[in-house]
Amino acid sequence: MADVAFTEQRARAVLSAALPPYRAGTAEARLLALGENAVFALDSLSLVVRISRDLQVWDRAARELRIADWLAREGLPAVRPDRRFGSEQPLPFGGHLVTYWRQLPEPVRPARPRDLAELLRMVHALPDPPPDLCPVPLPRRDLLGGVERWLRLAGDAIDPADAAYLRARRDDFATAVEELTPRLTPGPIHGDALPRNVHIGPDGPVLVDLETFSHDLREHDLVVMDLSRDRYGLGAAAYDEFVAEYGWDVREWPGHATLRGARETAGCAWVAQHAPGNAAARAEFARRVASLREGDTAVRWHAF
Numbered sequence: 001m002a003d004v005a006f007t008e009q010r011a012r013a014v015l016s017a018a019l020p021p022y023r024a025g026t027a028e029a030r031l032l033a034l035g036e037n038a039v040f041a042l043d044s045l046s047l048v049v050r051i052s053r054d055l056q057v058w059d060r061a062a063r064e065l066r067i068a069d070w071l072a073r074e075g076l077p078a079v080r081p082d083r084r085f086g087s088e089q090p091l092p093f094g095g096h097l098v099t100y101w102r103q104l105p106e107p108v109r110p111a112r113p114r115d116l117a118e119l120l121r122m123v124h125a126l127p128d129p130p131p132d133l134c135p136v137p138l139p140r141r142d143l144l145g146g147v148e149r150w151l152r153l154a155g156d157a158i159d160p161a162d163a164a165y166l167r168a169r170r171d172d173f174a175t176a177v178e179e180l181t182p183r184l185t186p187g188p189i190h191g192d193a194l195p196r197n198v199h200i201g202p203d204g205p206v207l208v209d210l211e212t213f214s215h216d217l218r219e220h221d222l223v224v225m226d227l228s229r230d231r232y233g234l235g236a237a238a239y240d241e242f243v244a245e246y247g248w249d250v251r252e253w254p255g256h257a258t259l260r261g262a263r264e265t266a267g268c269a270w271v272a273q274h275a276p277g278n279a280a281a282r283a284e285f286a287r288r289v290a291s292l293r294e295g296d297t298a299v300r301w302h303a304f
Contacts, residue, residue, distance in 0.1 A: 006053045011038030011096075014051050018091065018098040036211075041103060047082055048104075052090075052097040057211075061090040061097050063134070064211045070129040071207070076122050078207040079104065079199075104199050104206060111198035113225055113238045115205040117245035119190075119198060123207070124218050126188045138215035141191050143177070143262050144170045147269040154272035157282060162289045166269050169292065173262040180255040184218035184248075193221035194228070222250035223259045231264070231301040268292060271304050280304070 008031055015038075016026045022045065029040040029049075038051040052061060071078040081089065082100040090097040128138065147170045151163045190197070191212025199206045214220075225242050228234040243249045250256045268288040274281035284304050291299035 006034075006038070008034055008038065011040070011051050014038075014093050014096045014098065015040055015049055017093045018049060018051070019085070043103070046103040047084075048079075048101040050099045050101065051093075055092060055095060055097060058090065058097060060211055061099055063136070063138075064213070065089055065099060066134050067129070067210045067213045070133045071210070073133065074126060076126070076207070077119070077203070077205065078210065104208075105201045107200050108202055109200050111195040111200050111205065113195055113234065113242035114245040115200060116193060116195050116198050116225070117242045119205055119207050120193055120221050121246060123188060123190055124184070124221070128188065128215060138188060138213065141189060141212065141214035141216040141220050143220070143266050144174050147266060150269045150271075150273040154275045154285075157275035157277075158272050158285060162285075163272075165289065165293065166265060166272075169265050170269070173258065173265055176258045177262050180217065180219075180258060182217045182219060182255070183253045186217050187215060189214050189216055189218055189221045191216075191220065193224045217259070219250050219253060219255065219259055222246065222248075223256055223263060226250055226256065227260050227263055227267075230297055231267075231299075232303060233300060264288075264292060267301070274304065 011031075011034065012026065012029070015029060016023050019026055019042075022042070025042065025044060026040075028044070029042050031038065032041055032048070033039040036053065040049045040051075041047070042049065050061075065081050068079060068081050072080055080102045082102045085091075085100050090099045092098075128134075147166060151158075151166060154163070190207065190210075191214045192209060197207065197209045199208050225234065225239060229236065229239045268285065271281055271285045271288060275285055281304060284302055287299065288301055291297075291301070
């Protein structure tokens with residue numbers, strides 16, 4: 001499938017096509033990430049280019065650009081689009097979508113959980129974006145919507161019984177999440193609230209990766225750090241700093257285990273898409289799905 005063949009080499013070919021005036025310089029582009037998107041930095045142009053795996057995310061990519069414009073209007077520190085290559089974005093190139101972003105200054109230090117909490121308080125204080133910038137309302141946070149696609153991409157690289165287990169778990173949690181009663185007033189959320197999506201520049205923390213911005217339970221943004229504490233080795237002190245900065249601990253909410261379980265289901269299925277041809281991904285998927293089957297919430301997951 002085309003998705004499986006989305007390699008750095010393929011992404012670099014798209015990058016070259018997307019920057020014709022600077023094609024010769026694209027060989028020097030630094031690959032920042034290769035996951036749902038390939039992300040390249042071109043230091044000489046102070047530019048970051050994001051390339052999608054396919055064309056199926058057109059609406060999401062277009063919405064991300066509008067969200068960035070809205071956050072700029074609100075004065076919230078976040079990444080900004082770069083319009084030098086056209087005001088109409090995203091742009092299709094060879095079955096992929098390209099968006100252009102202003103490069104941020106070099107980070108002055110790694111982001112900490114409390115930096116994330118500071119930005120989340122600002123995001124959670126926002127009203128819905130105005131119709132002139134976002135004519136289509138923000139969607140719900142479709143946390144489990146990618147599970148089927150990720151399992152499909154995994155193909156026969158994973159045990160069919162594991163895939164069936166995750167599909168059933170997805171369906172159960174999707175129903176349970178719809179029945180939750182929030183503690184906080186629903187509204188705009190980041191949707192993937194992790195310190196890795198915060199950049200610490202000379203003027204302070206800046207929010208990046210806006211593609212999962214949604215209108216949903218604010219608790220979505222808080223349960224991520226609870227999960228990081230147990231699954232990814234976040235220290236108790238760092239979690240406590242996050243809670244102190246935000247002002248509330250989501251673990252006090254009766255629905256937190258349900259929302260966390262939904263995110264664990266999505267996180268397990270997400271790794272599956274990398275399983276074909278990647279032994280490390282297969283091993284990590286097996287670790288995650290086994291811990292879910294056994295109900296062991298203390299098994300450490302490895303970032304992938």
